[in-house]
Amino acid sequence: MGQSVTAFAPATVANVSCGFDILGFAIDRLGDKVSVSFNQEGILRVTGIEGDEGKLPLEPEKNTCSVAIQAMLNKLGSKQGIDIFLEKGLPLGSGMGSSAASAAAALEAANVLLGNPFTKEELVPFAMESERIACGSAHADNVAPSILGGFVLIRDYDPLDMVKLPVPEGIFCTLVHPHIELKTSDSRSVLRKQISLKESVMQSGNIAGFIAALYKSDLALLSRSLKDVIAEPSRAxxxxxxxxxxxxxxxxxxxxxxxxxxxxxxxxxSPNGDIAHEAGEKAKEVFQKIGLGVDVYVSEVNKRGAFIVSR
Structure with a gap:
């Protein structure tokens, strides 16, 4: 099989309330691993997937790992054959950037395998192509933070303009995953097609306040700004x-x-780990009362993004 490279890419939180479709951040130690190696057949193929309960496609034109790597190879004008093995650490349809983490890990590994022809920022458009086949639109608010780490603002797509934002020290995230599957297409379908001028102004004020809070490490301002008047009322x-x-x-x-x-x-x-863990306990109590299983994960914000595990 020759040289093999394995990479890890983290789970992500996209939208971040007021940052609907333009803001995301990475989670620490929770994510997917992808191993890649050259093959002599000159084809791109997914040789196996672990941890998906047989739900993900092996066809290279349908799998997010292979679609992302194919976009990279197309950019290079390369016909190099590559084998891909995916280890899923994230549940499907979870809202934690599962498809994005697979693509990000695949690209991080393939980039090293091919001799690092691209910067991390240059990998993002390739990962966006995998999001197109996963959920119907080539958005970057999951793939960008999964590759780059930290908070990432997507200012525009034409051309792609990303801004990596500072992460206030000590800030923690609690992820609460109820045991239900919610398709992105279903969540998209309930969104309103139009919003009022008043709502637009409110949302703009909140995202501006949130970004200012990151730069100032002003957690009180961050808390006041963490409000979504566009998507959350329908999706909740x-x-x-x-x-x-x-x-x-x-x-x-x-x-x-x-x-x-x-x-x-x-x-x-949360402003620290103790409160983040207490939030997790509150979540368990809430979901126990309504009779729904739940997974809770507490983490600092991941500033590192995707990285190589072995080569």
């Missing part, structure tokens, strides 16, 4: 326990909560 109705959890964390010092990506995972931002 699809997630049992969403408002109950929001009410439960008000008294413990968390900065706020929101829907991670298109859901059903809920994220809670």
């Amino acid at each position: 109705l699809l997630i049992p326990g969403f408002y109950e959890l929001r009410d439960a964390i008000k008294s413990i010092g968390s900065l706020g909560s929101g829907i991670s990506g298109s859901g059903p995972t809920i994220f809670v931002l």
Whole structure:
């Protein structure tokens, strides 16, 4: 099989409430691994997938790992054959950037295998192509933070303009994943086609305030800004326990909560690890009361992004 390179890419929270479709951040130690190696057949193929319960496609034109690598090879004008093996660490349809993490890890590994022809920033458009086949649109608010780490703002797509933002020291995230699957297409379908001028102004103020808070490390401002008036009111109705959890964390010092990506995972931002863990305990209580299983994960914001595990 020859040289093999394995990379890891982290889970992500996209939208981040007020940053609908333009803001995301990376989570630490939770994500996917992808191993790549050259083959002599001159073809791109997915040789195996572990941890997906047989749900993900092996066809190279349908798998996010191979679609992303194919976009990279097309840019290079290369016909190099590559074998891909995916280890899924993220649940599907979770709102934690599962498809993005697979693509990001595949690109990080393939880039090293091919001699590092691209910077991390240059890998993002290739990963966006995998998002196109995964959920119907080539968005970057999951793939960019999964590759780059930290908070990433997508200012524009034509051309792609990304801004990596500072991460306030000590900030933690609690991810609460209810045991339901919510398709991105379903979450998209409930969104309103039009919003009012008043709502647009409110959302603009909140995202501007949130970004200012990151630069100033002003957690009180960050908390006040963590509000979504566009997507959340519609999508929250699809997630049992969403408002109950929001009410439960008000008294413990968390900065706020929101829907991670298109859901059903809920994220809670906290100023330190103790409060983040307490938010996790509150989440377990809430979902136990409504009779729904839940996974809770507490992490600092990942500033590193995708990285090589072995080569």
